Amino acid sequence: MSKLSHDKVATRGQVEAHFKSGMTIMTGGFGMAGYPSLLYDWLYESPVKDINIITYGVAPPEYAYQVGFAKLIAEYRVKKIALTHCALNPDIGRIMNEGRMEVEMIPQGTFAERIRAAGHGLGGVLTPTGIGTVLAEGKQIVNVQGRDYLLEEPLRAQVAMIRAEKADKMGNLMFKNTSRNVNTVMPMAADIVIAEVPVSGIVEVGEMSDCEVMVPGIFVDYVVPVPEGRRMI
């Protein structure tokens, strides 16, 4: 698929072909805002295992939008998870303590910047966040203009799953309210980018105004329509 294609609206089969055991996948959303819940259900229903997930945080596993993700975790199909917060899903701490999943804890701002660095071709970011804490262990400290910074490396994935509220068929994306979160940085940091969008929000190329476009379509491979009435909570 050319990144300039005007025909990116995809079927389930096209998307699922990219779900592979052992892959690293990054997923957008903060709480339910901008969370790719339909794609997570498809990922869960595919036969993948031993996957690495990069996600901002987790919600209570019983929330409708969280079910696919939570079941992947509960069924021990995730080898490693990188996230910023996990208090709301006790399975994560439990499975980590059982030694059956690795957890990498990343401060929220560092999380966004490491992904941005990957997508922007940078060799990492220097951040003061985490200096003097256990999260600095094993990381290089660089002093710039008298202040210490941690060198945080770029974070990439083979696949990114995100959610937008409006898109055209070239994959230009618009988000609403706080659903932007990390959905704007992930599309540049993954080999294959899949965006789910409410079916009513998908328009023809040329129908989005320039200032509506928050992520240019060249970063997006597939636009997946989400049926009306799908429940988030």
Added chain:
Amino acid sequence: MSNNSSEVREFIAKNVATLLEEGNLVNLGAGIPTHVTNHVSKDINIMLHAECGLIGCGPLAHGDEVDYTLVDASTRPTTRTYDSVCFDSALSFGIIRGGHLDVSILGALEVDEHGNMANWIIPGKTLNGVGGAMDLCVGAKKLIVAMEHVTKKGEPKILKECTLPLTCLHEVNVIVTDMAIIDITDKGMVLRAIAPGLTVEDVQKNTGVDLIIPDIVGKMVS
């Protein structure tokens, strides 16, 4: 203080609110800090920053107000003020680390006299995650910790050295508890104010650090 924990929370939040100033851009952490909005003086204009990507966070959303694209920093459905603005998380944390946020108010498990703070993990017990706290600590111009003065077992949470894994080094400026307001300075911890009905000795007895007692110690608002 009464044992009623909701009363304690509101008392702490009310006193934190007295530290806010006209024009402040303020970020509220989870727990006690979220109650500060109940007490901000109508005479000053502040705006709330939610690190997920919002300036102008309004009250929580209920019923028909709930919009699945709009959540606060604790992922709860929220509303936004008429003068609010949204952006992505990279920019939101640029606001924080870049020195554009005036005040961060966070809960804590421990604070020590070096201004170090611990609030994200109790090894072997809870793994909450760091969330945005580490960024908020290093980035905000002023860091206020809002917490109960002692643990449920009655042990001091204000210590010479934190014992739990740290969230930040040397960043805390002020601690507001149910017993006192304490400033952290280069010379040590200075007792700024005490709760009505308590003596300086009461506060010192429940604090793991020798407090510096100025000539005039204020009274917290009740």
